[in-house]
Amino acid sequence: MATLKQYREQYISRNVQFVVIDLDGRVLESDRVFLAINPGDFIYDVHPFFASYASILETKEGSVTYNGVHLGVAGQNFITDVGMINKGNHILLVINDLTEHYTSLQKIAQARNESIINSELVVLKNLELEERERFKNTFIRNFSHELRNPLTSIVSITNLLEKSQLDREQSQMVDFLKESNAHLKLLLEDIMSISMIASGKLILRHKVFNLISLLELIAFTYGSKTKGTPIRFDLDYDRRIPEYIEGDRIRIFQILTNLLDNALKFTEEGSIALKVSLNQKRANKVSLRFEVSDTGIGIPLEKTKAIFESFTQLEEEGKKEGAGLGLSIVKGLLGLMGSEVYVRSELGKGSSFYFDVTLTYALDLASKPLKKNKKELLDLRKPKSNKKYRVLLVEDDERTQMVLFKTLMDTDMFYIDLVNDGALVLETVINNPYDVILMDVDLPNVPGDQITRLIRDFPFKDIKKIPIIGVTANVFEEDMDAYLKMGMNAVVTKPFDFNELLEAIVKSLR
Amino acid sequence: MILGHFGVGKTSLIRRFVENSFSDKYQVTIGVHISKKVVEVGPEESVSLIIWDLEGTDEVQMIRQAYLLGTHGVVFVFDISRPSTFQDLNRDLRIVADKMPETPLVVVGNKKDLAIEDELQILLDDNDIKADYLTSAKTGDDVNEMFTHLAMLLNGHS
Ligand SMILES: Nc1nc2c(ncn2[C@@H]2O[C@H](COP(=O)(O)OP(=O)(O)O)[C@@H](O)[C@H]2O)c(=O)[nH]1
Numbered sequence: 001m002a003t004l005k006q007y008r009e010q011y012i013s014r015n016v017q018f019v020v021i022d023l024d025g026r027v028l029e030s031d032r033v034f035l036a037i038n039p040g041d042f043i044y045d046v047h048p049f050f051a052s053y054a055s056i057l058e059t060k061e062g063s064v065t066y067n068g069v070h071l072g073v074a075g076q077n078f079i080t081d082v083g084m085i086n087k088g089n090h091i092l093l094v095i096n097d098l099t100e101h102y103t104s105l106q107k108i109a110q111a112r113n114e115s116i117i118n119s120e121l122v123v124l125k126n127l128e129l130e131e132r133e134r135f136k137n138t139f140i141r142n143f144s145h146e147l148r149n150p151l152t153s154i155v156s157i158t159n160l161l162e163k164s165q166l167d168r169e170q171s172q173m174v175d176f177l178k179e180s181n182a183h184l185k186l187l188l189e190d191i192m193s194i195s196m197i198a199s200g201k202l203i204l205r206h207k208v209f210n211l212i213s214l215l216e217l218i219a220f221t222y223g224s225k226t227k228g229t230p231i232r233f234d235l236d237y238d239r240r241i242p243e244y245i246e247g248d249r250i251r252i253f254q255i256l257t258n259l260l261d262n263a264l265k266f267t268e269e270g271s272i273a274l275k276v277s278l279n280q281k282r283a284n285k286v287s288l289r290f291e292v293s294d295t296g297i298g299i300p301l302e303k304t305k306a307i308f309e310s311f312t313q314l315e316e317e318g319k320k321e322g323a324g325l326g327l328s329i330v331k332g333l334l335g336l337m338g339s340e341v342y343v344r345s346e347l348g349k350g351s352s353f354y355f356d357v358t359l360t361y362a363l364d365l366a367s368k369p370l371k372k373n374k375k376e377l378l379d380l381r382k383p384k385s386n387k388k389y390r391v392l393l394v395e396d397d398e399r400t401q402m403v404l405f406k407t408l409m410d411t412d413m414f415y416i417d418l419v420n421d422g423a424l425v426l427e428t429v430i431n432n433p434y435d436v437i438l439m440d441v442d443l444p445n446v447p448g449d450q451i452t453r454l455i456r457d458f459p460f461k462d463i464k465k466i467p468i469i470g471v472t473a474n475v476f477e478e479d480m481d482a483y484l485k486m487g488m489n490a491v492v493t494k495p496f497d498f499n500e501l502l503e504a505i506v507k508s509l510r
Numbered sequence: 511m512i513l514g515h516f517g518v519g520k521t522s523l524i525r526r527f528v529e530n531s532f533s534d535k536y537q538v539t540i541g542v543h544i545s546k547k548v549v550e551v552g553p554e555e556s557v558s559l560i561i562w563d564l565e566g567t568d569e570v571q572m573i574r575q576a577y578l579l580g581t582h583g584v585v586f587v588f589d590i591s592r593p594s595t596f597q598d599l600n601r602d603l604r605i606v607a608d609k610m611p612e613t614p615l616v617v618v619g620n621k622k623d624l625a626i627e628d629e630l631q632i633l634l635d636d637n638d639i640k641a642d643y644l645t646s647a648k649t650g651d652d653v654n655e656m657f658t659h660l661a662m663l664l665n666g667h668s
């Protein structure tokens with residue numbers, strides 16, 4: 001058996017080298033265990049590390065240890081701990097070869113550092129992707145915005161063209177042109193909606209509104225759209241759903257009409273239906289299920305995800321006209337509402353899209369400012385006299401004309417004149433006194449906001465001051481602001497909430 | 511002495527300076543590597559730089575006292591492509607200055623080749639960072655200049 005002394009020799013001494021140097025760094029003695037260091041060498045010439053011997057002369061302790069020092073001497077590499085001890089007239093160096101130990105540490109540190117750096121890079125990569133996505137959306141938004149002006153010119157000129165002398169063939173071409181314009185306009189608006197949703201620019205505006213009348217408006221709209229076609233429209237809603245709820249009325253309308261338009265597009269005959277049912281009511285929250293179903297061509301299972309993705313439909317070959325971005329807008333808007341749309345479909349039988357939303361509804365009357373009928377509302381604001389007001393309605397869309405006409409007549413407060421062409425407005429206003437103008441923004445020839453500007457710049461006080469209420473299907477905040485800047489007193493968006501409309505009128509009359 | 515977080519390119523800067531070479535492969539430094547290069551700082555005047563490459567720590571505070579002995583100058587390196595290496599730069603620099611007052615300090619933003627010049631300036635401004643040098647160990651950009659500048663500082667100092 002080896003003695004302990006032999007073991008010490010075998011396991012320690014072979015790994016520890018002693019070197020003695022003088023205060024000038026000259027090697028006095030070295031036991032040359034693994035580093036080629038010889039008496040007479042200057043220690044700082046052996047390896048630049050040893051130049052640090054000088055600093056121990058400055059320390060009070062008189063000794064210092066360096067860990068993990070890499071020493072390459074005479075072509076051999078070691079990782080060592082080095083102790084330097086000041087012995088007064090000479091310095092003792094104790095060099096401990098720990099190459100194996102440090103090499104294993106190196107492997108651990110390597111793995112650790114690499115994984116930290118990699119995960120940092122992944123985070124950065126994601127940030128960059130998000131940044132790009134944002135840039136893309138901003139770009140698309142600005143770009144489509146830019147496209148709207150030339151498109152407006154094209155639409156105006158097409159309308160002028162239509163009124164000129166045309167033969168049959170030419171007027172057919174103008175019809176195609178009009179159809180394409182309308183399609184392009186829709187697409188552009190959809191793209192803007194999508195990019196606004198994606199870039200977080202679209203903010204929901206919660207307000208109390210009458211859900212039942214919104215549903216009835218939809219029933220009216222789709223009832224007339226399907227009139228004279230082999231498609232029937234059905235509306236069915238649970239009588240227990242609250243009449244007044246708080247939410248973004250315009251966006252809920254947009255979601256439902258997008259789903260219904262989509263249903264119409266893919267249904268040849270049969271029915272499309274909107275059904276609203278009550279999931280539950282608790283405290284002042286109500287959970288509603290909206291379902292739009294059709295008897296159309298149906299969707300293959302493997303496509304039920306893709307139809308909600310932006311732009312996938314645009315890539316499809318042989319797509320139906322206008323099979324654009326409606327569904328991805330639905331998905332995006334519901335996302336903002338914290339909800340999700342689901343689809344059930346059977347090929348050849350039809351599809352059904354449904355979603356649940358939780359909304360707040362007013363428990364007590366006090367918080368239902370709108371729950372008054374039109375008469376009551378008007379009575380509150382109406383001056384004592386039974387004077388009737390003269391309203392000029394500037395609107396080219398026949399359906400809107402009809403709706404507005406009927407609403408205003410019902411109140412028995414107004415005389416109504418109608419103009420359906422922007423170019424005729426100024427003339428009419430000059431020749432007749434009006435108390436208020438309801439002005440559609442999307443007019444043929446001259447847009448409503450520009451007419452407003454012209455009126456505001458008029459040299460006659462009584463004309464220049466006429467209250468003007470803008471009426472538009474645009475739902476973009478920036479547009480609204482622009483209309484107000486052009487001089488409109490208020491802007492009401494389609495679909496109308498009649499109370500809101502009347503309130504705006506009454507307010508403008510003072 | 512070269513300080514800075516791990517992976518910022520300390521070892522690479524030294525290798526570029528001393529051997530004029532570069533490797534894309536990352537080899538974690540354990541302990542301390544010491545190398546030496548003589549730098550001309552004027553006609554007939556040269557400084558011998560002994561460069562200590564420490565293993566990058568996450569915390570400057572943790573640097574072993576022994577390593578600070580006999581340090582005449584410090585290069586503090588951060589990686590312009592990794593925010594974590596410069597987020598607390600000003601705090602780190604203050605710690606270094608506290609530990610080694612009077613010692614010349616050069617602040618270096620490395621891996622400049624990974625950024626676009628204009629964006630880089632914005633990035634630095636946004637983070638309130640003043641770097642003395644922006645280098646690339648990969649292309650060698652400004653590496654010699656940086657070390658030579660340090661050598662001149664030391665020369666003036668000693
Ligand atoms: N692109 C680029 N990569 C670099 C540069 N400097 C270092 N690297 C890389 O960054 C990693 C870490 O470098 P290293 O010098 O080991 O960093 P250290 O831990 O600070 O010593 C390695 O993969 C290098 O190849 C540079 O200037 N540009």
Ligand SMILES: [Mg+2]
Binds near residue numbers: 564565
């Ligand atoms: Mg290193």
